[in-house]
Amino acid sequence: MDLSVKKERRYHSKIHPHKFALWAGCASIVMLFAALTSAYIVRKAAGNWLEFKLPVQFFYNTIVIIGSSITLQASYYFFKKGNAQLYRSLLVVSFILGMVFLGMQYSGWLAMESIGVELAGNPSGSFVYVISGLHAAHLLGGIAAMIVALVHAFVLKYKVTNQRKLRFEMTLTYWHFMGILWIYLLLFFVLQ
Amino acid sequence: MSVVNYDEDVLIKEQGFDDHFHDHHHGDKYQSGFITKYIFSQDHKMIAKQFLITGMMWAIIGAGMSIIFRLQLGFPEDSLAWLKPLLGKWITVNDAGIGTLAPEFYYALVTMHGTILVFFVLTAGLSGTFSNLLIPLQVGARDMASPLLNMLSYWFFFTAGIIMFCSLFLSTGPFAGGWTAYPPLSALPQASDGSGAGMTMWVASLVLFVVSVLLGGINYITTVLNLRTKGMTMWRMPLTIWAFLITAILGLLSFPVLVSALFLVMFDRGLGTSFFLSEIFIGGEALNHVGGSPVLYQHLFWFLGHPEVYIIILPAMGLTSEVLSVHARKPIFGYKAMVFSILAIAFLSFIVWAHHMFMSGVNPFISNFFVIFTLIIAVPSAVKVFNWIATLYGGNIRFVSAMLFAIGFVSLFISGGLTGIFLGNAAIDIQMHDTYFVVAHFHIVMGIAAFFGMFAGIYHWFPKMYGRFMNETLGRIHFWGTMIGAYAIFWPMHYLGMAGVPRRYYRFDNFDTFSHFGQMNQFITIAAIIVFFLQILFVVNFFVSIWKGKRVATKNPWGATTLEWTTPIDGIHGNWPGNIPAVHRWAYDYGKDGVEFIPQIVPLTEKEKENAEDLH
Ligand code: HEM
Ligand SMILES: [Cu+2]
Numbered sequence: 001m002d003l004s005v006k007k008e009r010r011y012h013s014k015i016h017p018h019k020f021a022l023w024a025g026c027a028s029i030v031m032l033f034a035a036l037t038s039a040y041i042v043r044k045a046a047g048n049w050l051e052f053k054l055p056v057q058f059f060y061n062t063i064v065i066i067g068s069s070i071t072l073q074a075s076y077y078f079f080k081k082g083n084a085q086l087y088r089s090l091l092v093v094s095f096i097l098g099m100v101f102l103g104m105q106y107s108g109w110l111a112m113e114s115i116g117v118e119l120a121g122n123p124s125g126s127f128v129y130v131i132s133g134l135h136a137a138h139l140l141g142g143i144a145a146m147i148v149a150l151v152h153a154f155v156l157k158y159k160v161t162n163q164r165k166l167r168f169e170m171t172l173t174y175w176h177f178m179g180i181l182w183i184y185l186l187l188f189f190v191l192q
Numbered sequence: 193m194s195v196v197n198y199d200e201d202v203l204i205k206e207q208g209f210d211d212h213f214h215d216h217h218h219g220d221k222y223q224s225g226f227i228t229k230y231i232f233s234q235d236h237k238m239i240a241k242q243f244l245i246t247g248m249m250w251a252i253i254g255a256g257m258s259i260i261f262r263l264q265l266g267f268p269e270d271s272l273a274w275l276k277p278l279l280g281k282w283i284t285v286n287d288a289g290i291g292t293l294a295p296e297f298y299y300a301l302v303t304m305h306g307t308i309l310v311f312f313v314l315t316a317g318l319s320g321t322f323s324n325l326l327i328p329l330q331v332g333a334r335d336m337a338s339p340l341l342n343m344l345s346y347w348f349f350f351t352a353g354i355i356m357f358c359s360l361f362l363s364t365g366p367f368a369g370g371w372t373a374y375p376p377l378s379a380l381p382q383a384s385d386g387s388g389a390g391m392t393m394w395v396a397s398l399v400l401f402v403v404s405v406l407l408g409g410i411n412y413i414t415t416v417l418n419l420r421t422k423g424m425t426m427w428r429m430p431l432t433i434w435a436f437l438i439t440a441i442l443g444l445l446s447f448p449v450l451v452s453a454l455f456l457v458m459f460d461r462g463l464g465t466s467f468f469l470s471e472i473f474i475g476g477e478a479l480n481h482v483g484g485s486p487v488l489y490q491h492l493f494w495f496l497g498h499p500e501v502y503i504i505i506l507p508a509m510g511l512t513s514e515v516l517s518v519h520a521r522k523p524i525f526g527y528k529a530m531v532f533s534i535l536a537i538a539f540l541s542f543i544v545w546a547h548h549m550f551m552s553g554v555n556p557f558i559s560n561f562f563v564i565f566t567l568i569i570a571v572p573s574a575v576k577v578f579n580w581i582a583t584l585y586g587g588n589i590r591f592v593s594a595m596l597f598a599i600g601f602v603s604l605f606i607s608g609g610l611t612g613i614f615l616g617n618a619a620i621d622i623q624m625h626d627t628y629f630v631v632a633h634f635h636i637v638m639g640i641a642a643f644f645g646m647f648a649g650i651y652h653w654f655p656k657m658y659g660r661f662m663n664e665t666l667g668r669i670h671f672w673g674t675m676i677g678a679y680a681i682f683w684p685m686h687y688l689g690m691a692g693v694p695r696r697y698y699r700f701d702n703f704d705t706f707s708h709f710g711q712m713n714q715f716i717t718i719a720a721i722i723v724f725f726l727q728i729l730f731v732v733n734f735f736v737s738i739w740k741g742k743r744v745a746t747k748n749p750w751g752a753t754t755l756e757w758t759t760p761i762d763g764i765h766g767n768w769p770g771n772i773p774a775v776h777r778w779a780y781d782y783g784k785d786g787v788e789f790i791p792q793i794v795p796l797t798e799k800e801k802e803n804a805e806d807l808h
Contacts, residue, residue, distance in 0.1 A: 020414045
């Protein structure tokens with residue numbers, strides 16, 4: 001039994017402690033990418049920097065990940081509204097979009113390789129591989145959360161409980177965060 | 193002085209806050225079997241003990257290493273053959289029976305000593321122990337926000353330790369490139385013996401360690417911000433809690449940056465990238481790596497590294513503030529100033545990192561910027577020191593071991609902080625950088641001072657942890673010996689440093705310029721050995737007292753005001769048997785209106801209420 005699940009257990013908190021903890025975790029992920037992107041800037045300023053075009057997959061993928069955020073949000077909406085059918089199917093759609101994103105990132109890396117921008121080449125390329133790769137690795141966490149959500153959706157009997165709402169909201173928050181992070185990274189690569 | 197009469201049980205029952213905790217049967221899950229109670233415990237008090245005892249083990253290992261390399265520095269001519277059974281092939285014995293320490297292993301020892309002490313002992317052992325023990329108890333929570341993540345935090349730390357420990361036994365030795373792991377020694381597996389498997393295990397260990405710090409830190413922050421009891425406003429929190437909170441925030445924001453640096457190192461090592469490597473020749477052969485920048489690594493490392501030193505010292509400051517106030521029987525002087533200076537130090541700690549890099553070829557104009565902010569840190573530091581001394585001034589001081597160590601902390605922080613001001617000037621640092629002056633600076637201000645804060649905390653809260661006292665006489669011997677011994681070790685190093693003696697050298701006796709320091713080095717080594725044995729005395733006192741110490745007779749043996757002293761002597765799961773206590777006042781009502789101390793759970797008197805209204 002968790003010590004903090006029930007509302008009356010907490011005195012000072014407006015937000016559920018687990019959600020707060022998730023935000024704190026996101027802050028540390030922000031710092032990870034802030035460090036890498038600043039390293040990118042510092043390294044670029046030092047010269048000997050290969051310019052190349054980002055693979056188109058990265059741009060299409062932005063639409064995919066935004067789409068998945070929308071479908072997940074909608075799934076949550078129908079979950080609360082009591083429409084089990086739409087809730088389940090939209091969840092599946094979000095999951096598929098998430099997997100598509102990962103697949104397209106991979107094909108983006110292959111595309112970079114095919115134009116001669118290799119991982120072990122000039123740091124300008126290495127940075128793109130590493131940063132987008134780490135983003136994908138963090139996205140896997142979101143995929144795992146969605147798998148849990150899918151299991152709940154299809155195995156458990158449909159019921160709106162506080163516990164399940166909380167879990168869904170946390171998955172949702174993390175997924176949106178991953179989407180925003182990707183948009184930031186892409187803008188960063190494009191503008192830099 | 194009069195005393196206020198109160199009965200915790202009645203107060204908590206009448207005023208407390210019913211969270212329906214005891215309506216359900218969940219205590220058993222935590223405490224039933226041996227394994228769930230002592231090993232995979234989710235109870236914050238047990239996890240605190242796990243962090244503490246693991247930290248102590250590491251401290252003994254880390255300090256033992258320093259004794260070995262101090263022997264080498266103090267007595268470079270003498271035989272170390274007697275260490276062969278322990279160190280094996282790292283000691284070579286010649287025909288005359290003289291044993292010498294392998295130079296590569298000397299570096300490995302220095303590296304491991306730094307890594308172990310900085311990360312495993314003074315980060316995990318210090319803030320892991322006391323954040324876990326005190327946050328729920330002092331803010332009035334049943335446990336951490338997520339006991340499960342809290343348990344995982346310990347086990348990640350434990351696993352990180354196991355990996356580091358195994359690396360000691362590699363045939364090529366553990367990593368030997370310094371605790372800061374600068375490339376190329378860290379980024380090129382072929383750069384030195386320890387750069388191979390040793391470095392791989394070092395990175396693996398540290399990444400797990402960071403996971404531990406993050407899991408712990410997220411929990412600490414969430415618990416402090418969300419699970420405080422009724423009446424426990426932020427401005428009523430003891431300074432310990434403020435310190436742990438800010439420490440956790442610093443860790444959360446800076447450790448990921450270290451991870452990013454380590455990731456890039458791993459790519460350079462394993463996948464041929466060139467983030468930190470450029471134009472390197474090994475054995476006359478040019479490597480493929482082109483275009484990397486080792487200075488970039490230093491930026492990333494010190495962006496963590498500098499906040500890290502405050503991650504180590506802030507908890508010690510919090511513990512010291514609390515102990516000083518309790519045993520001086522006086523409110524802490526300038527409570528709000530203390531909080532604001534913690535905040536200022538924390539903020540500034542993020543914009544001074546390049547003071548570690550004045551000599552790494554950073555632009556001198558950029559150095560100026562860092563000099564200014566570095567020197568500004570002296571201001572909030574001085575505020576804290578002033579307030580500690582003012583707290584002591586005119587106090588009714590009880591010179592118990594905890595108090596002695598807290599006062600010792602203040603002394604050490606002053607001595608070590610002053611040398612920081614020298615180093616913070618880029619021009620002076622040209623002479624001082626990478627000398628024993630730096631070694632003296634950071635050992636006094638961080639190493640010894642943080643240990644003193646930790647000792648103060650252990651002696652003070654031991655009754656809370658084990659329901660017994662530690663032996664007071666041994667505690668005082670421990671204090672005086674360590675205090676004098678620590679200065680004897682590190683004070684002379686300032687002179688070595690000013691004379692230009694570089695750090696991390698294997699021996700000095702064959703340099704003309706430095707050979708006359710032979711006796712000073714011997715003196716330091718002998719002092720270090722004595723201090724080492726005094727710590728063993730402490731460890732013995734600790735473990736014997738767990739079973740044989742004097743039993744605590746009342747819930748609040750020190751006459752303190754904070755909530756942890758309202759819990760049963762033998763801790764229970766959920767901390768309070770009935771309601772959670774409600775808080776009516778700040779943590780420092782000592783000597784108020786002629787009353788010796790008033791606990792936080794005691795409601796305001798009519799007179800106090802009137803006075804409070806006058807203020808508005
Ligand atoms: C007034 C405050 C302080 C100032 C101005 C200051 C300044 C400096 C400077 C400039 C250096 C770099 C010296 C060099 O490598 O040439 C340094 C090193 C160091 N300082 Fe401080 N410091 C201060 C307080 C502290 C505190 C409070 C701690 C820890 C709790 C600390 C821990 C360290 C450590 C660990 C190093 C050396 C790291 C290494 O190279 O291995 N310092 N300090
Ligand atoms: Cu620093």
